[in-house]
Amino acid sequence: MKTAITPTREEDFAQWYQNVIKEADLAEHSPTRGCMTLKPYGYAIWELIQQQFDAELKKRGIQNAYFPTMIPLSFFQKEADHIEGFAKESAVITHYRLKTIDGKLTVDPEAKLAEPYVLRPTSETLIGEAMSRWIQSYRDLPMKLNQWANVFRWEMRTRMFLRTAEFLWQEGHCAFETPEQAHNNTMEFLHLYQNFGKDILGLYSFIGEKTPEERFPGAVHTYGFETMCQDGKALQSGTSHDLGQTFSKSFNIKFQTKEGDEAFVHTTSWGFSTRLIGGIITSLSDDDGLVLPPRISPYQVVILPFLRGDDQKDTILKACEDLKEKLIAQNIRCLVDDSDAQSSDKMWKWVKKGVPVRVEIGIRELENKSVSCVRRDLGKASKTVLSTTDFVSQLPTLLETIQKDIYDKHKSFTETHVEKVKTLKEAEDLFKTDSFMGFVLLPIEETNTEDFKRLVETYKISRRCMPLDMPKHVLIAKSY
């Protein structure tokens, strides 16, 4: 059977991934090295993710703020682990002026900065410095901030959405009186990520603590929200860090306690990024292109007029517009594609863009006051004809069903691709099998060996996390 995307996932997953992005018109490589341009359709998905997550933040009393992009170099010097983690991939501003020399625009050598600036790879340092001034007493605590921003990491090998030199994200930064409060906040947002994945993004996930090797630079505990791609690789889709007193000590964030003593605060940070869209592609899409869960689909329904010549063209178009009005009145995002393109081209366009429900209205539907309706996640086989009235009244439930089915499918895919083993030997047997793809759950003690290091090298695998509901095990996988 012909697929809309070639190669297929099975034939060449990496190329399939690129082509899904291209055909859905989500993004493209930019002339800026390692960066991508988020095209309108891709950005619209990010806006829906943002809006819905921001509402969750506001419910939880998190306040948005905005800190500068340029961080003085000396700030990185203050946190040794942090330097270690980010120094190798920093975009550095050294000059503040251009000049035309011999007709060629160039950096003005006389405009060199006394202190260079680093484009934020993350903002613990700058926010830590601010907190050291903003927090004076226990009355100022907890302080719960978030920032929606662009961040920069000079990655050598880039891949759209998954790893680029610039990306968009949210970074939460909170400060507390006690270690328990910081721990609870870390866990609260880890669970929020998992639930947001389930309810909004259609993504099943594992959440758990990272092993020390995989910790965020400066964190005491790092927790990951890991999802499975359809090639069996793991994608770190969000992280939540208990930073203990690392940054409060580096940046002197002290407060006066209720008892009048002075103490360092306990901080946390947690974030997810536009990488989530990469996860939606790798985890949920198929050989016909993007599959979008309704909650984050820029259009939940596309209405296609099926015209044969000019016969009843105006009446069919009017029926399409009438239906659209009815759906918009129900707060359903929808679109009538009345462009001049061929009907089948239009159909494939919206298939590749992953719109959850496709409605067709032609002469027959018009005569019967009905619509033909196809679910993107199930394809042609799901085609049903129902009365327009029934379609309108059933659509909200249908969208919820699709949302849930997409999640359930990913959950079931993931669960059938996780193997729990007892020994490293068993793990190696799996990874060396060509046909194996997926995650392996291995007892922790099996990972503290020289043999495990060899496996990591040989099979390009890594420790993803120690799942919360699977104590004493580490999730091992290849990853993006």
Added chain:
Amino acid sequence: MKTAITPTREEDFAQWYQNVIKEADLAEHSPTRGCMTLKPYGYAIWELIQQQFDAELKKRGIQNAYFPTMIPLSFFQKEADHIEGFAKESAVITHYRLKTIDGKLTVDPEAKLAEPYVLRPTSETLIGEAMSRWIQSYRDLPMKLNQWANVFRWEMRTRMFLRTAEFLWQEGHCAFETPEQAHNNTMEFLHLYQNFGKDILGLYSFIGEKTPEERFPGAVHTYGFETMCQDGKALQSGTSHDLGQTFSKSFNIKFQTKEGDEAFVHTTSWGFSTRLIGGIITSLSDDDGLVLPPRISPYQVVILPFLRGDDQKDTILKACEDLKEKLIAQNIRCLVDDSDAQSSDKMWKWVKKGVPVRVEIGIRELENKSVSCVRRDLGKASKTVLSTTDFVSQLPTLLETIQKDIYDKHKSFTETHVEKVKTLKEAEDLFKTDSFMGFVLLPIEETNTEDFKRLVETYKISRRCMPLDMPKHVLIAKSY
């Protein structure tokens, strides 16, 4: 009479401005040179501006996208006027790695970029390059894009909100088949800015074309949206540019016409920034601090429990919470300040934060099922006591009235500070009078003289725009 902000506007406008920002907790200077940190209350105002303007964009078929922050240096070389305008204030990335040398973190000299990157001062170049690939035929036109982003201009003298090295903005970029369409788009968004100023921001404005000296680098026509500060200075609060074929020729943005010919598109760009918040302060606030129009106030109503000791404390707090629930049910943003602070400190806090309506509930109000209500824009004199039921039912209208009154006051202030004169001599007589503050409308021909240049130097004035409704005149003023 004691004012909440000292010095007052009259005593020292610049210092008053800084203190309003500080006391309302909107923003602060950052350790990053020339940059500010938008604190939660300031950022919440920006979010409300964004949400409401974004809805206007979506109504008009504008699509949001996101382009990289780092622009290759060579892109600036392609547009000579553009270089001229931005070269002197560019933040330049020259390296991509840090390294610890002798224990000191420093720029790795071996990680020098072959081509430096400039942090976007605006995105015509990068978006122009993208449009040259995205636009092939008349079918791809019009193309209407917008980006919400951070931008960078290495300003030497900075002032919070008004002029900083980094700020947040929206930049619209559109491409059309004909010059008429580009002109109409330029005017559409100029008028939208003015109406948005009127309906949402409480700002009266002049809109008009900029004189050639004040044009955006590369524009054929630049139009400004200019507001008056209470010290009589002008603030450029938004601009809309008809870029003609400047960028389509520099970046080769061609399309095939309906007739099969090849032609360059006509482009526009238009933007406003966090500077608007500076305008709200300089134009609308008073000696007691910030005054916010209800449409952009993070809280439209603050409810203050007036407690004397513990007498009926719980009952009063409950009445406050009940009222809050009723207001939230009407989609009114409100807050109960049940903190431990003294009643008068609380009152002043919210006065300085500019919340439009302050409600007080104490024992007397509780007994009478009433509330005391004060308008921020009118102050104590507006205090009224009314039944809780009446207050709740009248509040939506009251907020609309306040919104309109704030605008009307600014309009009236502006109108009484504009002098229309016939000659340069008359203009000079005004500017040399110590007591004069405001705008001067001068016939265009009077500004094309050496004498006018002298005035510009002597009185630090500039041409703001040629108001649309005042043809053949130029608006002259001191400015921020």
